[in-house]
Amino acid sequence: MKYLGIDIVKPRLAVFDFTGCEGCELQLVNKEETLVDFLSLFEVVNFREASSDKSDAYDIALIEGCISRQDEVERLKAIRGRVKILVALGSCACCGGVNHLKNGFPIEDVVRQVYGDRKIETEKVRSLKEVVQVDLEIPGCPVSKAEVERIVIALVTGAEIRMPKYPVCVECRQQLNTCLFDFGEICLGPITLAGCGAVCPSGKVGCRGCRGPADDANYESFIDVVVDKGFTEAEIRKKIEFFNAFEGPAKDTIASLIQKRIKTFNAFSGVRA
Amino acid sequence: MIYKVITKSEFRKFVSGLIRENQTIGPKLVDSDREGNPIYQFKEVNSFDEMDLDYTQADYSIKNFYLPFREELSRFDYSNSDWEQNIEYHVHPRVIVGVRACDINALTKLDKIFMKGNFPSPHYIARRKNTFLIGMDHEPLDDCFCKSLNQDVVRHGFNLYCTDIGKSYYLTINSSKAFNFLRNVKTSDPGKEDDRKYIERRKYLKKKFRTHVEVTGLPALMDIEFQSDVWKKWGDKCLNCGSCAMVCPTCYCHGVEENIEVNLKRSRKERVQYSCSIVDFAEVAGGHNFRPLKEDRLKYRFYHHYRGFAENADEQICVGCNRCGRACLAGINPRDVINDLRMESEE
Numbered sequence: 001m002k003y004l005g006i007d008i009v010k011p012r013l014a015v016f017d018f019t020g021c022e023g024c025e026l027q028l029v030n031k032e033e034t035l036v037d038f039l040s041l042f043e044v045v046n047f048r049e050a051s052s053d054k055s056d057a058y059d060i061a062l063i064e065g066c067i068s069r070q071d072e073v074e075r076l077k078a079i080r081g082r083v084k085i086l087v088a089l090g091s092c093a094c095c096g097g098v099n100h101l102k103n104g105f106p107i108e109d110v111v112r113q114v115y116g117d118r119k120i121e122t123e124k125v126r127s128l129k130e131v132v133q134v135d136l137e138i139p140g141c142p143v144s145k146a147e148v149e150r151i152v153i154a155l156v157t158g159a160e161i162r163m164p165k166y167p168v169c170v171e172c173r174q175q176l177n178t179c180l181f182d183f184g185e186i187c188l189g190p191i192t193l194a195g196c197g198a199v200c201p202s203g204k205v206g207c208r209g210c211r212g213p214a215d216d217a218n219y220e221s222f223i224d225v226v227v228d229k230g231f232t233e234a235e236i237r238k239k240i241e242f243f244n245a246f247e248g249p250a251k252d253t254i255a256s257l258i259q260k261r262i263k264t265f266n267a268f269s270g271v272r273a
Numbered sequence: 274m275i276y277k278v279i280t281k282s283e284f285r286k287f288v289s290g291l292i293r294e295n296q297t298i299g300p301k302l303v304d305s306d307r308e309g310n311p312i313y314q315f316k317e318v319n320s321f322d323e324m325d326l327d328y329t330q331a332d333y334s335i336k337n338f339y340l341p342f343r344e345e346l347s348r349f350d351y352s353n354s355d356w357e358q359n360i361e362y363h364v365h366p367r368v369i370v371g372v373r374a375c376d377i378n379a380l381t382k383l384d385k386i387f388m389k390g391n392f393p394s395p396h397y398i399a400r401r402k403n404t405f406l407i408g409m410d411h412e413p414l415d416d417c418f419c420k421s422l423n424q425d426v427v428r429h430g431f432n433l434y435c436t437d438i439g440k441s442y443y444l445t446i447n448s449s450k451a452f453n454f455l456r457n458v459k460t461s462d463p464g465k466e467d468d469r470k471y472i473e474r475r476k477y478l479k480k481k482f483r484t485h486v487e488v489t490g491l492p493a494l495m496d497i498e499f500q501s502d503v504w505k506k507w508g509d510k511c512l513n514c515g516s517c518a519m520v521c522p523t524c525y526c527h528g529v530e531e532n533i534e535v536n537l538k539r540s541r542k543e544r545v546q547y548s549c550s551i552v553d554f555a556e557v558a559g560g561h562n563f564r565p566l567k568e569d570r571l572k573y574r575f576y577h578h579y580r581g582f583a584e585n586a587d588e589q590i591c592v593g594c595n596r597c598g599r600a601c602l603a604g605i606n607p608r609d610v611i612n613d614l615r616m617e618s619e620e
């Protein structure tokens with residue numbers, strides 16, 4: 001295979017799944033119109049959903065899911081030891097994703113709720129970067145195949161990997177959508193990283209922020225907007241905490257902002273009433 | 274300029290004929306918001322009745338029919354040992370009906386950049402030349418301030434402009450194409466009564482404006498207030514979401530992307546609509562960002578709009594439609610920002 005007359009060395013690619021729904025892996029074999037070309041960009045040596053090969057020699061590993069068991073930790077570390085480029089694929093791998101919701105409850109309660117008295121080994125979920133070094137994160141629940149294609153093309157042609165830095169609103173407006181706030185919905189579009197093509201708002205579902213924060217996201221102003229529109233703390237938290245994509249300092253900032261704003265808002269409403 | 278009068282039923286016949294023969298875009302009711310307010314958009318229509326020519330506001334301007342959010346500038350093919358470049362700007366003739374004066378003026382401003390500027394765009398020119406534009410007057414919305422900027426009347430930039438004088442439209446014919454098209458339907462020369470009604474209607478519309486923004490000396494004021502705290506105040510609110518630029522009828526700043534196709538045999542160079550309020554708008558190679566602060570990005574958007582820059586020689590590019598103000602979740606709008614600046618200098 002050549003690009004601009006230069007032979008391309010096909011990287012050996014492996015795809016692995018950990019705790020997750022395998023939806024991101026399924027995305028990799030979606031988009032049939034370019035699927036054959038996509039699979040020709042590399043040599044698939046280990047990808048349970050697409051191949052029966054089981055090689056341990058690979059250059060790039062795309063990893064889906066989060067880490068929720070000790071044996072997963074060992075497996076992930078073994079992969080890290082073998083691979084040149086480790087890519088976290090999807091929100092679970094990047095930040096814990098939906099699975100992270102269980103971290104808000106005592107682990108025994110979670111197990112009892114789902115499995116009853118059966119003994120199940122499970123621990124609080126962790127994202128990949130909490131366990132090993134991650135070279136690249138492709139966020140999304142699920143990932144956008146178009147974005148994965150762009151990234152893989154950049155990887156094999158040696159070009160710079162470019163991802164948007166701006167929020168979902170840019171892409172949402174480009175779809176000529178009516179703002180979901182106009183319909184009375186809460187939408188995290190203004191603070192969430194674009195790249196998904198605004199699929200959820202285009203389907204009239206408010207963004208839940210699966211791709212994590214946009215660069216320089218203005219949390220102060222955003223919380224002002226949602227509180228002023230009358231959304232409650234519980235409603236805001238439900239959206240923001242859904243994917244755990246606003247983790248770390250962002251989470252604390254948002255939490256304290258909600259507290260502060262709700263207090264002032266209530267004080268003023270009290271005066272008005 | 275030639276003036277004619279056409280009855281509304283004859284106008285309907287005229288437009289229906291255009292719709293039958295051409296791709297036609299018109300104002301359509303697409304949804305309603307939580308309070309039941311109608312949401313209109315310019316969309317392709319297949320019959321006269323699909324349109325609502327009495328539409329109130331359209332969240333998006335017709336800009337994207339001339340400057341699509343993403344457009345292919347050229348295509349490269351290197352499947353053989355050599356490479357080939359292909360540039361296509363073929364546009365089928367089309368019609369846009371029901372465009373407001375301010376939105377036509379917005380196109381005239383874009384013409385100065387993309388047709389008469391230093392780097393004319395063949396893609397824009399093809400779209401502009403192949404679009405038959407029918408303008409229509411309307412009652413100003415509560416927040417329209419196009420009159421403050423002298424953009425409420427339109428003199429050129431359209432093929433045909435309709436002024437509602439009751440049972441008829443008073444037509445302003447601005448192109449030979451429009452004149453020739455109108456030969457197929459019944460029109461008459463305006464009589465004294467028509468002229469009177471036309472002037473009456475103009476006066477009426479002028480009086481209907483409820484929002485006024487004082488723009489006298491605004492370019493100078495902006496220079497004086499370059500360091501003002503007002504920018505920080507509004508910049509702190511800015512979500513950097515680019516909505517203002519996406520709905521603006523004149524915001525034209527863009528980026529250029531090169532995208533390789535998955536088969537590695539072809540690639541595309543694409544123009545992508547961008548905004549100066551977006552975080553990496555002024556980012557250059559090596560990751561250096563000339564405008565890392567929200568307040569600076571917001572300020573430069575206002576400067577471009579109200580002070581003008583070299584390319585359009587001090588001409589303000591805002592037409593006063595306030596689409597940006599309505600789209601902004603954080604409540605930033607030109608009227609309040611400009612008033613704040615004025616207060617600053619008058620204190």
